[in-house]
Amino acid sequence: MEQAVRGRGLIPDNCQLKFVNFEIQENHITHETVGLSSHQLVVRRGRAFQVTLIFQQPIDWSMYNFDLEVQLGDLTERFPIHFSSQCLSSLHWSARVFPENVRSHSVSVHVCSPVLSAVASYHLLLHIQRQYHIFNYELGTFVLLCNPWCKDDPVSMPLEVQLQEYIQSDYGLVYVGTDQSVRHKPWAFGQYEPGVLEACLQLLQVSPQHQNDRQNDYLRRADPVYLCRVLCAMVNCNDDLGVLAGKWQGNYTDGVCPTDWTGSAEILLQWLSSNCSPVRYGQCWVFACVLCTVLRVLGIPSRVVTVFNAAHDVNANLIIEEYYSSKGEKFNISKDSVWNFHVWVECWMRREDLGADFNGWQVVDPTPQEKSAGIYCCGPCPVSAVQRRCLHCPFDASFILASVDADVVRLIIRDGLVVGRSVDTEWVGQLIYTKSIGSNKPENLTHMYKTRTKTPSPRTYSSSGVFGRISVPPSGIVSGLKVSLEVEKTPSMGDSICLCVTISNHSRHARFLTERLNAQLKHYNSCPHESIWKDHRQLEIQPGQVLTLHHSIPASLSTSLMAHDDIVNAAVVIKDMNTKERVLAAQEFNICSHDISIEVEGGDRIQMKTNYMAHVSYTNHCSTVISGAVLCLEGFGLLQSKHETRQALLQPGESIQTSVSIMASSPGTKLLQGTFSHSHSPGVVSRSFHKISVHN
CATH class of the missing domain: 3.90.260.10 (Transglutaminase-like)
Known part of the structure; x- marks a missing residue:
């Protein structure tokens, strides 16, 4: 891409610079910067790039001194253009012109930046000097980036x-x-x-x-x-x-x-x-x-x-x-x-x-x-x-x-x-x-x-918490009683949640116990809210016995109370009725939502500025009717705005669906996002994504 240049001083015809071409397409391929910009030169430090200078008439470079200058704010560095076939140095700014090109209208200058140059947008200037006369040109700007392809760059990557x-x-x-x-x-x-x-x-x-x-x-x-x-x-x-x-x-x-x-x-x-x-x-x-x-x-x-x-x-x-x-x-x-x-x-x-x-x-x-x-x-x-x-x-x-x-x-x-x-x-x-x-x-x-497998330390932990300084024993076993809490299978929206409590009695006598189980909703980064479900029972465990207790949180809770991003905090406290000792086990898990189907006609590899149809649907896999169903589709670079479809009632097994026209204005990877919500949910119930590759 050629662009006119601006010169300063009274410039004779035989050294007037008419155009400069930053050879954007070729340089971007060489510097692995294709796609980052269509209108300005983007290159990587420590690797030479090419600039073509087009003069008003052929110029005899042996009669003049040619310097380039890079400016970065108030920082400047000026360096000569050499006539040489040798490789440029990446330790300092350098430039060269092949000797066979020095008597032509058009001359290609190879410029190399130091491998430890600042990441920034630079100004590039040309100075032509003969005896006491200096002619100056502002060539334009270029962007300099780190170079992970260069072994001398600190961000160099091997593969x-x-x-x-x-x-x-x-x-x-x-x-x-x-x-x-x-x-x-x-x-x-x-x-x-x-x-x-x-x-x-x-x-x-x-x-x-x-x-x-x-x-x-x-x-x-x-x-x-x-x-x-x-x-x-x-x-x-x-x-x-x-x-x-x-x-x-x-x-x-x-x-x-x-x-x-x-x-x-x-x-x-x-x-x-x-x-x-x-x-x-x-x-x-x-x-x-x-x-x-x-x-x-x-x-x-x-x-x-x-x-x-x-x-x-x-x-x-x-x-x-x-x-x-x-x-x-x-x-x-x-x-x-x-x-x-x-x-x-x-x-x-x-x-x-x-x-x-x-x-x-x-x-x-x-x-x-x-x-x-x-x-x-x-x-x-x-x-x-x-x-x-x-x-x-x-x-x-x-x-x-x-x-x-x-x-x-x-x-x-x-x-x-x-x-x-x-x-x-x-x-x-x-x-x-x-x-x-x-x-x-x-x-x-x-x-x-983490390379080591952590094991309980024989020491006790001394902590100054909200209840004053306390000493904490290193294990979860209280007087021979061990408790664990697990989710039997990953629950899906609309299914009951099955919890399994395992109690082991390592002591030599029978234990009379009270079990209290609690479940709370929480966000991924917060403390749980109020309880959504509780259960309790009394039981007896013999010496050496292992008891497995099964509990079920009703499916209705996972449908009406939980949103897509909610997590359940479940905890069980086992109390020995005689010694009053208590032991706790906790577990946190999320509810899997049902997928939204997103399909694009013609496949997932599309052309720019061409219309395609995307088909979106969600099926009610729950056993109950869903009211106030909302199916939404959006995609930056594919849709101008959100597209919503509503349905008053969605029966079990029934689907809500829509078709939307999409068109990409730029290449690269784009994402369509579908969300489903309903009137009885505190948030989005289901969220699905669909990747699309856009090409010229």
Whole structure:
């Protein structure tokens, strides 16, 4: 793409530059940046790119000195154009012209940036000098990104399949639910959507680091550690003009419910078009996916990671305290918490600041939970540092370690007194998942964070909780009595929920027991609400006996009270009637919803700017009539707005269905999202996604 250039000074005809061609198409192929921009040059540091200069008439380069100059704010560097066939250096700015091309109207100049250049948009100038005369041209701008294809770049990645997955792929999966029933939701990272690159660069420009000291910020942008910290803080808006405002409870009528987002592009473009006003609302997976998009765009390999049963350890003692009533009801009185799942980002880099032992994947968490060095960001912290329990490793190693490997102390409270206590060393960090390379299957990363199998320590835990300082025994066995609680099978919406309580008597005498079982609804990151179901009974267990007790929560509860994202917290308290000792076991699980069918005529590979029909349907698999049924379809880049279909009554076995015309305006991976809800549900009952590949 040729463009006219602007020169300064009285320029003679024999060195007038008429046009410059940044050879965008060819350079983008060479630099693996195809699709990031259609109108400006985007290249990677440490690799040469080509610029064609077209003069008014042939020019004798031997009569002049030719220099290029790159400008970045107030920082400039000027360097000569050499006539040489030798390779360019990636240690400093350099340029060359092949000797055979120096007597032509059109000359191709090869320019190479240092491998540790700042990530930014640069201005490029040309200076032509002969004796005491200097002629200056403004050639235009280009964007310089990190280069994971270059072995000397700190973000270098060894395998092409890794680069395809962690840099070039615009589609991913986020794992949610519970460790007992893992679900996944797709996400369109959207780095090839028009305007996304500009939004990512704007994040750096409006950051507090840039606004406070632009020159220092530009100098430090060569370091991926610095880039990650700045961008991590900028994805949330707690300290700055960041992208997303977080909200975890209440209604979302003044914004978008976090579960409704399906991709990063819509969020980033809304932020950019609103003059950097925060987009409402995000939760952990939304923050993480947007950060993953930004890092991939700027050339830092990254992936989205889910930790199941992730702890938030407020007092940094690696102990999470949970409080239950003697009936098994969980109380909301602890400052600590365990989320059923928490999503963060891993990015890949060499840690020149820490040494080779800490190279590789680094945790970066943009969800605003705790401040790090005064701002709401977390990381980059080496995963290897978490595995080795290097608590003082920068950045935020102790907080991340607690997220995956804290101990849970469960306390039974009655009349303000602790009447039972146990320690669970396995609950936190049960599973750590990410999407596998080239596959929709999960890759288990748990062993990367936790190598040892934790066993109960012989010591007791001393904790200063809300009930004062208490000593907690290390095991869940009370005087030879052991209790466990399991879900017999993963329950589906409309089915009864079957719970199994197992009691083992390891003592030498019979035990007379009271069993109290309780179930509460909760969101993935919150304490349970009021009880939805209770049960109790009295029983006797003989020495050495193992009792298995079966309980059933009615199907009507899973239909009318539970939404798609709800989780059930179930707990059982067994009380010895003679000794008054109590032992507790708890379990959390989610209810599987029924799928929404989404089919696209002609298959899932479509052409741009062509109409296709999408057929959507949901079948009532429950045994009862559903009233006020609503089937909704939406898709950024495919539909202009939501499409809703309503039906007053949906009989058992009956389907609600609709057909919608879709058309894609840009290439890449797009997602159609279908949701189903009804008048008796507190939220969306079912949510399904359909991936579509769009091609020119």
